[in-house]
Amino acid sequence: MMALTHSLASACGVALCLGTASPLLIGVGAIAGQLPDADTSHSWMGRLLFPISRRIERHWPHRTLTHSLVATAAIALLFSPVIFVSLQIWGAIVLGYSFGWFADCFTKTGVAAFWPYQARLVIPGNPRLRLSTGSRIEYLLVSVLAFTLAFSLFMNSGGGLMRSIEGWMGMPSSAVELVLSEGDRWELQAEAWGVERLTQQPITGKVYRVLAAITQLDVLLQDEEGWLYRAGQSQEAQLQVWRLRVERVQPIQVELRTLEFDDTTLNEVDPPIPKDAYLSGVLELDEEPERIPDPFHFEPLRLQGMGNGRFLAHLQSAPPDQILPLLGDSPARGRLVARRLIPSSGVRP
Incomplete structure (x- = not known):
């Protein structure tokens, strides 16, 4: 031979x-x-x-x-x-x-x-x-x-034979694996098929930006208008999907910035928080922010009462334009991480 x-x-x-x-x-x-x-x-x-x-x-x-x-x-x-x-x-x-x-x-x-x-x-x-x-x-x-x-x-x-087959079929579990393995190196985009949980409106091939994996069953998506959705097969998901095809758009670099708060406000951060960042972390507040619950979308802000009128604000991939109107002027203590996804070939704004 x-x-x-x-x-x-x-x-x-x-x-x-x-x-x-x-x-x-x-x-x-x-x-x-x-x-x-x-x-x-x-x-x-x-x-x-x-x-x-x-x-x-x-x-x-x-x-x-x-x-x-x-x-x-x-x-x-x-x-x-x-x-x-x-x-x-x-x-x-x-x-x-x-x-x-x-x-x-x-x-x-x-x-x-x-x-x-x-x-x-x-x-x-x-x-x-x-x-x-x-x-x-x-x-x-x-x-x-x-x-x-x-x-x-x-x-x-593409991550192995079974993953490639599952990815082609659009299985949500494969989407989660791809986000976990490549979400810090690639900008990811998802095409979804399913229904909105509350309205039961069908979703047919709608495109979202993929932000993060929430659990082994769900991922966090963002639509063109900036609204966040938990998508997957869990009962907590706003989008119940049976097919979720994730694709790489372009290579990225992840920029992380730690923000420390000691009775300071988000509006006092210098330099200001970029609009394209996503905020995660925990802040201690002296008063409860006024907000209207939104069951139709993923809420990046979760409040936990501590007694004596104080609250813990848990942020998860929160866009600044949704958080600053609620917490921007409230003195806070704690730490946040601002995460930005910057195209590798692009120029930082």
Whole structure:
């Protein structure tokens, strides 16, 4: 079997088994897939490791010792110190080596997979269907492996095969996972299908900005008018969705600014709080702010009574234009974090 076939088979095995699109891991696997052919000085790896390959071929026939489960165990043990550097790199080595020699099971002579027993593992049973090195069938196999590798890289770059399938289907759980894993690196946008919980008005493909994951079931969305919604499948969600497709819009940088309050007001913050920030944290207030409950939207401000007329104000991803009219002139104590999502290629205003 050609060296290219070995490398592609190992690269595919690493990409599929580890669910990775990492060039490093796939490259390590592709190189490890050449190691079994170190038992012959005529191979690419054999010429590279000539002193070792020459000694091996003097004692053991081709596709015996190095093409076996015993050799795979030896490779796993030999490279075990790599585990302390990266478990995935070690896994790529072992998987790459395994798929490298297993590919030779489909050749006419097969491999001594259970060495030191000399019985050969040959697939398939019909000799006419077995591969010959450089044959048209092998070049067809190369094409299939190349397509499989490209497809697996495409799927894994989206977070893995199952996540890609779930994301394509728009499952809310997949949306939450994507927000948790990439919400600090990408501006995310969600297309939703479902109903508004109170009005039972249908939602068909409406687009929202994704702000954060609230729980494992729900995400926080913002519409074009700035209103916030809890969307998901929990009973607390304002948007009951059965399909939520999240997409990356553009890479971002997250800017965090801590705001300390000691009997000061939000309007006294210097420099002023940016309008595109989202405020989270807890403030202690001496009086209850006047507000009208809004069951149709997510309320970023939650009040907790402390007695003696004092309240704790819990803020979660609160837009300043919704909070400043309520708390802007109220002396407060505590700490808030202002979070801004700035396009990586953009200029800060």
